[in-house]
Amino acid sequence: MTNISRRGFLKGAGASAGALAISSIAPLPASAATGRSDSLILTASRMGPLLCEVKDGQLVSTKSGLAQTVPNSLQLTGPSQVHTKARVKYPMVRKGYLENPSNPQGVRGRDEFVQVSWDDAYKLIHEQHMRIRKQYGPESVFAGSYGWRSSGILHKAQTLLQRYMSMAGGYSGHLGDYSTGAAQVIMPHVVGSIEVYEQQTTYPVILENSEVVVLWGLNPLNTLKIAWSSTDGQGLEFFHQLKKSGKTIIIIDPMRSETAEFFGDAAQWIAPNPQSDVALMMGVAHQLLANKQHDTEFLDKYTVGFDKFEAYLMGKEDGVEKTPQWAAEISGVSVKQIELLAKIFNENRTMLMGGWGMQRQQYGEQRHWMLTTLASMLGQVGLPGGGFGYSYHYSNGGNPTRDAGVLPAISPTLGGASAGGNDWAIQGSVTAFPVARIVECLERPGAQYQHNGHTLTFPELKMIWWAGGANFTHHQDTNRLIEAWQKPELIVISEPYWTAAAKHADIVLPITTSFERNDMTMTGDYSNQHLVPMKQAVKPQFEARSDLDVFSDMAEFIRPGGKNVYMENKTEMEWLRDFYKAAQQGGRNARVPMMNFSKFWEANELIEMKWNEKNAQFVRFGDFREDPVMNPLGTPSGKIEIFSKTIEGYKLEDCPPHPTWIEPTEWAANYKQGELQLMTSHAAHRLHSQFNYADIRKEYAIQDREPITIHPEDAKARGISDGDLVRAFNDRGQVLVGAHVSDGIKQGSVCIHEGAWPDLDPKTGMCKNGGPNVLTMDIPTSRLANGNCGNSGVVRIEKFVGEAPTLTAFTPPKNG
Ligand SMILES: Nc1nc2c(c(=O)[nH]1)N[C@H]1C(S)=C(S)[C@@H](COP(=O)(O)OP(=O)(O)OC[C@H]3O[C@@H](n4cnc5c(=O)[nH]c(N)nc54)[C@H](O)[C@@H]3O)O[C@H]1N2
Ligand SMILES: Nc1nc2c(c(=O)[nH]1)N[C@H]1C(S)=C(S)[C@@H](COP(=O)(O)OP(=O)(O)OC[C@H]3O[C@@H](n4cnc5c(=O)[nH]c(N)nc54)[C@H](O)[C@@H]3O)O[C@H]1N2
Ligand SMILES: [Mo]
Numbered sequence: 027m028t029n030i031s032r033r034g035f036l037k038g039a040g041a042s043a044g045a046l047a048i049s050s051i052a053p054l055p056a057s058a059a060t061g062r063s064d065s066l067i068l069t070a071s072r073m074g075p076l077l078c079e080v081k082d083g084q085l086v087s088t089k090s091g092l093a094q095t096v097p098n099s100l101q102l103t104g105p106s107q108v109h110t111k112a113r114v115k116y117p118m119v120r121k122g123y124l125e126n127p128s129n130p131q132g133v134r135g136r137d138e139f140v141q142v143s144w145d146d147a148y149k150l151i152h153e154q155h156m157r158i159r160k161q162y163g164p165e166s167v168f169a170g171s172y173g174w175r176s177s178g179i180l181h182k183a184q185t186l187l188q189r190y191m192s193m194a195g196g197y198s199g200h201l202g203d204y205s206t207g208a209a210q211v212i213m214p215h216v217v218g219s220i221e222v223y224e225q226q227t228t229y230p231v232i233l234e235n236s237e238v239v240v241l242w243g244l245n246p247l248n249t250l251k252i253a254w255s256s257t258d259g260q261g262l263e264f265f266h267q268l269k270k271s272g273k274t275i276i277i278i279d280p281m282r283s284e285t286a287e288f289f290g291d292a293a294q295w296i297a298p299n300p301q302s303d304v305a306l307m308m309g310v311a312h313q314l315l316a317n318k319q320h321d322t323e324f325l326d327k328y329t330v331g332f333d334k335f336e337a338y339l340m341g342k343e344d345g346v347e348k349t350p351q352w353a354a355e356i357s358g359v360s361v362k363q364i365e366l367l368a369k370i371f372n373e374n375r376t377m378l379m380g381g382w383g384m385q386r387q388q389y390g391e392q393r394h395w396m397l398t399t400l401a402s403m404l405g406q407v408g409l410p411g412g413g414f415g416y417s418y419h420y421s422n423g424g425n426p427t428r429d430a431g432v433l434p435a436i437s438p439t440l441g442g443a444s445a446g447g448n449d450w451a452i453q454g455s456v457t458a459f460p461v462a463r464i465v466e467c468l469e470r471p472g473a474q475y476q477h478n479g480h481t482l483t484f485p486e487l488k489m490i491w492w493a494g495g496a497n498f499t500h501h502q503d504t505n506r507l508i509e510a511w512q513k514p515e516l517i518v519i520s521e522p523y524w525t526a527a528a529k530h531a532d533i534v535l536p537i538t539t540s541f542e543r544n545d546m547t548m549t550g551d552y553s554n555q556h557l558v559p560m561k562q563a564v565k566p567q568f569e570a571r572s573d574l575d576v577f578s579d580m581a582e583f584i585r586p587g588g589k590n591v592y593m594e595n596k597t598e599m600e601w602l603r604d605f606y607k608a609a610q611q612g613g614r615n616a617r618v619p620m621m622n623f624s625k626f627w628e629a630n631e632l633i634e635m636k637w638n639e640k641n642a643q644f645v646r647f648g649d650f651r652e653d654p655v656m657n658p659l660g661t662p663s664g665k666i667e668i669f670s671k672t673i674e675g676y677k678l679e680d681c682p683p684h685p686t687w688i689e690p691t692e693w694a695a696n697y698k699q700g701e702l703q704l705m706t707s708h709a710a711h712r713l714h715s716q717f718n719y720a721d722i723r724k725e726y727a728i729q730d731r732e733p734i735t736i737h738p739e740d741a742k743a744r745g746i747s748d749g750d751l752v753r754a755f756n757d758r759g760q761v762l763v764g765a766h767v768s769d770g771i772k773q774g775s776v777c778i779h780e781g782a783w784p785d786l787d788p789k790t791g792m793c794k795n796g797g798p799n800v801l802t803m804d805i806p807t808s809r810l811a812n813g814n815c816g817n818s819g820v821v822r823i824e825k826f827v828g829e830a831p832t833l834t835a836f837t838p839p840k841n842g
Contacts, residue, residue, distance in 0.1 A: 117141070199458040202461050232424065261419075382420075
C-alpha cells in the first residue's frame with residue numbers, strides 16, 4: 027500500500043507561487059503550430075489537427091498538426107482507420123430480413139448478410155420506415171443514436187440522422203449521456219450549473235496560485251488525448267507544466283494510472299477501494315470538523331444546509347459517525363492518510379479536480395456532491411487556484427477562452443434563409459428517455475419511471491437507426507442488450523466498420539471516415555483556440571458514402587425535392603463556406619481578422635485565435651464569491667446546496683437530500699467467494715471502441731485479447747501469471763482476457779478498459795475479445811439521474827484452460 031510521508035506530501039507546497047507565470051502555458055506560435063507542408067494534407071480529428079501523408083491514393087501516415095511535448099498515440103491511427111480490413115465495403119442486408127422485410131426470419135447477429143445496391147438499400151429502408159411510422163407513430167422510431175462519431179461541424183452523423191427524421195415527422199430521442207450521466211443531473215441542484223462541461227479556473231491561474239492539486243479519479247494523460255470538437259493539445263501541455271512546477275500533487279485512484287506513471291515521484295498516489303470515494307471524502311470532512319478547521323464563514327455566507335449534513339456526518343441522523351476510522355475501513359485508505367489529507371487541504375490553497383469514472387457507478391450522484399461539500403468546508407471555492415473543478419481532464423477545461431471567430435454547425439432541424447418558404451412540417455424529438463436506459467425501454471415499453479423529479483413513460487421502439495455510435499460496445503450487460511435488441515422490427519446501422527452493432531443489424535450502410543470528405547472544426551471545446559480545415563485526404567473507400575449524402579438521399583424518398591430541402595440547396599463546400607462566413611463575422615466582432623474562405627481553404631493551414639488576457643485570469647465562481655447577492659448561483663437558494671429541498675421533495679430512496687454514503691449492491695459485504703471489484707476505465711490507445719482494430723492494438727493486447735490488470739496477490743491466489751489467458755465471469759456473462767499482473771492496482775480490484783468490441787462465441791457465449799460490458803450491470807445510478815453504472819460490478823477470474831477460440835471481432839461477416 028502507498029505510504030505517504032508528510033515530507034513527501036508537503037514538498038513544494040507554496041514554494042513555487044509565481045514561478046510559472048502565464049507565459050509558461052501560453053501556446054506555441056501559430057506558424058510553428060500549423061506545420062505547413064505542401065505535401066501533407068491538413069485535417070482534424072478528436073485527437074487534434076492532423077497532417078496526412080498520401081501515396082498512390084493510400085493514407086500512409088498521420089501525425090499531429092500542432093507542435094506538442096507529450097506524445098499522443100491516437101494521432102497515428104489514420105492509416106488503420108481508412109484501410110483496416112474491418113471496413114464495411116457495401117450496403118448489406120441480413121438475409122432473413124431481405125427475403126421478407128415485413129415478417130423477417132432468422133436472428134439478428136446469427137444470420138448471413140447479402141450485398142445490395144445503394145438504391146435498393148434506400149428503397150428498402152424507406153418503405154419499412156414509412157410502414158412502421160404509419161403503424162406505430164413517430165415515437166416508435168429511435169434516432170437518439172448516441173456516440174462519438176468523428177469531428178466536424180457538417181458531417182455530424184447523429185445530427186444528420188435527426189435532421190432526416192425531423193423531415194419524416196419526428197422521433198424518440200435521448201436525454202443525457204454515458205459520460206457524466208449522474209454528475210450532470212445532480213450538479214445543477216447543488217451549484218446551479220452542470221460543471222462537467224464548463225470552463226474551469228484557468229491553467230495560468232492554477233500554475234500561479236494552487237499549492238496542492240488533487241487528481242481525484244482523474245487520468246488526464248489518457249483522457250486529454252481527445253476532445254469533443256478536436257483537442258487543442260494544451261491540456262497535456264498543462265499537466266506537463268504542472269509536473270515541473272514542484273507543487274504537491276495527490277492522485278486518488280485505485281489504479282496507478284498513466285497519469286500517476288507520468289508524474290512518478292512528483293506525485294503521491296493514494297489507492298482507495300473502487301466505489302468508496304464518498305466514504306473517504308466524509309472521513310476527511312469529519313477530520314476537518316473535529317478540528318474545527320471547516321470554514322464556517324464560507325459555509326454561512328455561500329451555502330445552505332450544512333447543519334443537516336453535519337448532523338449526518340456526526341452520526342446524529344443514522345447513528346454512524348463518519349470518522350476517519352469508519353472511512354478507512356470502507357476505503358482501504360489508512361486513518362493516518364485520511365488525517366493527513368485533511369491537514370494538507372486545510373493548510374494549502376487546494377484545487378480538487380474530480381474525474382468522472384467514479385460517478386459511472388451505483389449512486390454516482392453522491393460523488394461530486396460530496397466533493398463539492400468538502401470544497402465548501404475548505405472555503406476556497408471562487409478563490410484563484412482553490413475549490414473544485416470537474417472538467418480538467420476533459421477537452422482542455424482550463425485552457426483560456428480565445429477571442430475567436432467560432433464556427434456554427436449543422437442543426438438537427440432545418441434552418442437558414444434558404445429553407446424558408448418550404449411547406450415541410452418539421453418535427454424534432456417527440457419524446458426522449460435517459461440514454462443509458464435503452465434496454466429497460468425495450469424491455470418495458472409503456473412503463474413509468476422517475477427521472478429528476480418527473481414521472482416519464484418509456485416509448486415502444488419499433489425501429490432503431492444508429493449513426494455515429496457504438497452502442498454494442500458502450501452499453502452495459504451485453505447479453506441482456508442482445509436479447510432486448512431482438513424486439514424492434516427494423517435496425518439500421520450506419521458505420522465505417524463491422525462493429526458488433528453492425529453485425530447485429532438488419533441493414534448496414536458503409537460510411538466514409540473523416541479522411542474521405544471535407545469538413546471544418548474548432549479545437550478545444552472551451553478555448554476555441556484554432557479553426558481547422560478538415561480537407562479530404564483520400565477518396566471514399568469501396569462504396570462508402572458520407573452520412574450527409576445518405577440522409578439527404580433518403581430525404582428525396584420522403585417527397586420529391588426533399589434532398590434540396592435537406593441540403594438547403596447547398597453543396598458540401600457551400601455549407602462549409604457559409605459556416606466559415608459566420609465565423610468570419612464573429613471574428614470581425616472579436617477583432618480577429620480572418621482571410622476569405624477560398625484563400626483559407628487553399629492555404630491548407632489552421633487559424634490560431636487571439637489570446638485574451640482577461641479570460642486567462644478566469645476563476646470559476648469568482649464572481650459569486652465576490653458578490654453572492656449580485657451573482658447568485660442558479661439553485662433555488664442562489665447558494666451551494668449541501669442539502670437540497672428540491673431533491674428532498676422527490677422522495678427518492680436511492681438519492682437522499684444531502685450527500686450520503688450508500689453501500690452499493692455489488693460490494694464487499696455481499697461478495698461470493700473470490701469476487702473482485704471490476705473497473706472499466708477509458709483506454710490509453712483507444713477512443714472507446716474506436717481504433718480497437720488499429721495497428722496500435724499490438725502494443726497492449728495480451729495473447730490477442732484485451733488485458734485485465736490484476737494485483738499480484740489476487741493473481742497468485744488463483745494461480746494466474748502475467749501473460750496468461752484468463753476467464754473473467756459473473757452471473758451476467760464471461761469474457762476472455764489476457765493477464766497484466768501489476769501492483770499498480772488496489773488489491774481486490776481488477777480493471778478491463780472499456781471499448782473492446784464484443785465478439786461472442788456462438789457456442790459458449792464467451793466474449794473472445796474481452797469486452798467488459800459483458801460483465802457490467804445495467805442499472806441506473808439512481809432514479810434521480812438514471813446514469814449508467816458501467817464502472818462497477820463484481821467479477822470472478824480464473825486461469826483459462828483449453829484451446830483459445832480464434833478472435834473474430836474485426837473479421838467482416840461472410841460476403842462482407
Ligand atoms: N463499462 C463501461 N462502459 C462505458 C464507459 C465506461 O467507462 N465503462 N464509458 C461510457 C462513455 S463515457 C461513453 S462516451 C460511451 C462511448 O460510446 P460511443 O461514443 O458509442 O463509442 P465510440 O467507440 O466512440 O463509437 C463511435 C462509433 O461511431 C463510428 N463513427 C465514427 N465516425 C463516424 C461517422 O462519421 N459516421 C458514422 N455513421 N459513424 C462514425 C465509429 O466507427 C464507432 O463505431 O461509452 C460508455 N460506455
Ligand atoms: N484516450 C482516451 N481519452 C478519452 C476517452 C477514451 O476513450 N480514450 N473517452 C473520453 C470520454 S467520452 C470521457 S467521458 C472521458 C472519461 O473520463 P473519466 O470518466 O474521468 O475516465 P475514466 O478512465 O473512466 O476514469 C478516470 C480515472 O478514474 C479511476 N477510477 C475508476 N474508478 C474509480 C473509483 O471508484 N474511485 C476513484 N477515485 N477513481 C476511480 C480510473 O482508474 C481512472 O484512472 O474521457 C475522454 N477521453
Ligand atoms: Mo464519455
